[in-house]
Amino acid sequence: MSLEPVPGLDFPQLSRWLEQALPDAGELTGATLIAGGRSNLTYRLDLSGRSVALRRQPLGHVLPTAHDMAREYRVLSALAGAGGVPVPGPLALCTDKEVLGADFYLMEWVDGRILRTVEDAADVAPQQAGELSQRLAETLAAIHTLDVKAAGLGDFGRPEGYMARQLKRWGQQWERSQTRELPAYDKLVARLAAGLPAHSPASLVHGDFRLDNVLVRLEPKPEIAAVVDWEMSTLGDPLADLGLTLVYWAEAGEPALPVGATVTAAPGFATRDQFVEAYANITGFDVGGLDYYVAFGCFKLAIILEGIHARFLQNATVGEGFDKIGDAVPVLIDRAHAVLG
Numbered sequence: 001m002s003l004e005p006v007p008g009l010d011f012p013q014l015s016r017w018l019e020q021a022l023p024d025a026g027e028l029t030g031a032t033l034i035a036g037g038r039s040n041l042t043y044r045l046d047l048s049g050r051s052v053a054l055r056r057q058p059l060g061h062v063l064p065t066a067h068d069m070a071r072e073y074r075v076l077s078a079l080a081g082a083g084g085v086p087v088p089g090p091l092a093l094c095t096d097k098e099v100l101g102a103d104f105y106l107m108e109w110v111d112g113r114i115l116r117t118v119e120d121a122a123d124v125a126p127q128q129a130g131e132l133s134q135r136l137a138e139t140l141a142a143i144h145t146l147d148v149k150a151a152g153l154g155d156f157g158r159p160e161g162y163m164a165r166q167l168k169r170w171g172q173q174w175e176r177s178q179t180r181e182l183p184a185y186d187k188l189v190a191r192l193a194a195g196l197p198a199h200s201p202a203s204l205v206h207g208d209f210r211l212d213n214v215l216v217r218l219e220p221k222p223e224i225a226a227v228v229d230w231e232m233s234t235l236g237d238p239l240a241d242l243g244l245t246l247v248y249w250a251e252a253g254e255p256a257l258p259v260g261a262t263v264t265a266a267p268g269f270a271t272r273d274q275f276v277e278a279y280a281n282i283t284g285f286d287v288g289g290l291d292y293y294v295a296f297g298c299f300k301l302a303i304i305l306e307g308i309h310a311r312f313l314q315n316a317t318v319g320e321g322f323d324k325i326g327d328a329v330p331v332l333i334d335r336a337h338a339v340l341g
Helices: 011-022 067-080 127-145 162-177 183-194 238-248 272-283 289-315 322-340
Strands: 028-033 041-047 051-057 092-093 106-108 201-205 214-217 223-227 232-234
Touching: 011 028, 011 092, 051 067, 067 092, 067 106, 127 201, 127 214, 127 223, 127 238, 127 272, 162 183, 162 232, 162 238, 162 289, 183 289, 183 322, 201 238, 232 238, 238 272, 238 289, 289 322
Parallel strands: none
Antiparallel strands: 028 041, 041 051, 051 106, 092 106, 201 232, 214 223
16 A cells, blocks of 8 residues: 655654564554644554554754653653553654654554644533643642652652753753844843742653643543653653643733644633642642743743744754744743743
């Protein structure tokens, strides 16, 4: 059977590998790049016996320590075994770059919807939107209260000094990806360094938690079917996770970022304050000082998007909408300054 070409996949090489990795799944009959991913690429693979999902590193410019497929595969394996946090079941990992030119892994295909825009939520009733907001807060709380040692993730990161290392690490990523001079960026780094928390709690953190990084189901009742995109997960400060979630969380009547989801501006979704209250009630965590973490989330997302913008300028992105990504970077930096006051 002749398959239509798909960027990032070499069908003859992949088919040979699949015969060994999933010998009972049958022949590869189709592959589709799933739209929306701005970093690692996700595909649906249709085999004669089943469908699975494939995750691989992005095409083009890949920063050191970024897009670690083995690390992502490990956390999925641990969470699938521990229960409590819904994730796709991992199936096989490939670190042989002879197959696709990059590391990749396979996971179970999970039926569900990704809600990214207000239009995506056109058939979501306000009550369902409110319930999804609560389920999302519960899921983030489950990640942050996971017993990491029992799950086999006790050595998955170094929680002590996490925020200081994050500031340094993302600053280095900026230096590697930077495409233009932005004086407001240097001022922001100085302000974040001066305000680093003296002490912070430690937990598993997702690193990019938001509504469009989960698969949802509305029937028979709203639920989170699976949390995906674990490439930036580690052990660290849970409030950094929460702060970034709030950066993504759009509210009705306010200007949206030039990039990202707008779905939470649809009727019925919680406000940012309501989401924080739900999360705090579940975890019992002190969420004072959250403004710092929101500003840090703006800083981190600005650097991530600058890296994507750099790949776009190198013609190394796959899909649509990348021409607007770079516009969001100065907006986020300005927003961080505004949050810090």
